[in-house]
Amino acid sequence: MNAKATAAGWITPEDSPVNPFRCGDEYGECGERIKPGRSVIGSTGDAKNKILYVERGKVKLEGPHGQWVSLPAHMVFIPHGRPYWLHATADAVVTVVHLDSHHTVWEHEGCWAAPVSGLAKEMLEYALRWDRERALEDLVANAYFNAIGLLCKEWFQCSRMMWIPFGESEELRRAIAYTRTRLDSVTLELAAEAAGTSVRTLRRYFHDEVGMSWRSFLQELRMTRAIELLTLKRLSVTQTAMDVGFNSVAAFTLAFTSFTGKTPSVYAREFLGNRGLNVTLATTGNRAPSVRGQNAA
Structure with missing residues (x-):
């Protein structure tokens, strides 16, 4: 290709x-x-x-x-x-x-x-x-x-x-990769060390290349991972909070609710409810909808 x-x-x-x-x-x-x-x-x-x-x-x-x-x-x-x-x-x-x-x-x-x-x-x-x-x-x-x-x-x-940004500089890409794999323990200082640069320079990389602070990036990354753990992995709210770096369930619930507009438990419950309805096809009126792709029957 x-x-x-x-x-x-x-x-x-x-x-x-x-x-x-x-x-x-x-x-x-x-x-x-x-x-x-x-x-x-x-x-x-x-x-x-x-x-x-x-x-x-x-x-x-x-x-x-x-x-x-x-x-x-x-x-x-x-x-x-x-x-x-x-x-x-x-x-x-x-x-x-x-x-x-x-x-x-x-x-x-x-x-x-x-x-x-x-x-x-x-x-x-x-x-x-x-x-x-x-x-x-x-x-x-x-x-x-x-x-x-x-x-x-x-x-x-x-x-x-x-959403996970790519980053243009090699230093920023290293910091992003490090942060993604250590959500439970990462700090700005550790991310800068992994990137091979200073804390001040890493902050500038995030501002110039991604348009957000490292703290905002970390929060988005933690919430994205939390959504996956609560839904696909079906972990408890307590375990999810620990896995994404929160020492307090209350602090995690506050952050998650601010990010998604719903508490973790409500978000997970609605996800499971929606999945339970996914087998329903919109067939009213016309023929059944077609399925395209290599796995189509």
Whole structure:
């Protein structure tokens, strides 16, 4: 595969020959359930905006500046024209809604991740009744996808989560790698030592290259890991707090609630509730939604 490597280590993708997530302008707005199998897919940027709602497995999305890790009961928005690498686990099942760019309300720069609300889940699954072969003049479908586009602002109005920056300098990349593997014990001083630089210089790297302080980066990283431990690993709140570096469950609960808008126990409970409903297909009215990808039946 031909690719161009930037100084920051980002590998600019070419379009993969097989990309079930690609949807060109020749199709109308639509929804589909995709089972990509264990795969790495590259795209130079798609014609449509898309919402990827992960029902099962894990999807990692890499862009020029960092990566998003999307877990079940979460979704990620990919703006049109945005190059990406998509890594899917073998068991990944993803509902994808493709939206025209002209009526999607979007205020973030680049991709963004969010938990799937009850309303978003129902609407994204209901969109599966209109696949890419639907009639372009279907007024009901056009109005429905227009409504989803308008709701994107509300659905993704949350703190940035599940994002890990790459960093441009070698020192910053070393500090990030060190911090990711030692959330329970890392300090700024230890991260600077691992990076081979001073505390003051590392602070400047984070400010100049990532646009945030090291403390803010650590907090985002801890909360992202906490979400994974509470949901996929199903650890207790106490064990999760310890694993991500909090000595107090109360302090962890406060930080987690401030970050997600929900307590850890409520977040985990809603995640399990959403997963329990994932087997329900939006089949009302038309034919059952198709499943695309190498694992499709």
